[in-house]
Amino acid sequence: MFNFVKQFHTQDDGAITVDWVVLTAAIIGLALAIIATIGAGAIDHSNSVGNRLTSQEILEY
Template sequence: MKLFKLAKDFNNEEDGAVTVDWVVLTAAVVGLGVAALAAVRDGTETLSSAIGDYLSTVQVGG
């Protein structure tokens, strides 16, 4: 009888399922972050290069 109770308790346990849900959700958020970074990477490189070029031509002081 103890084996059947142990099997029933194991079947009703939900902690593992919650952990899997959180792992999948975290992986999805990380994946979206990487996708967003890839989408804006070229634009930020171009913009930072343009800002660097402009700042190198500006004279500071009198």
């Protein structure tokens, strides 16, 4: 039993897979947070521009 625990402790097969999964999840989470922040600001700005354009009069010649 002690040999099993010793061998299990020294084996690192698959550890890099866990690192990549955690790193990828962190990058995706950061990207979603950035998209949500920029998206909210873009919607507010586009509504402001739309209201400004709606209030403009069109000149006829």
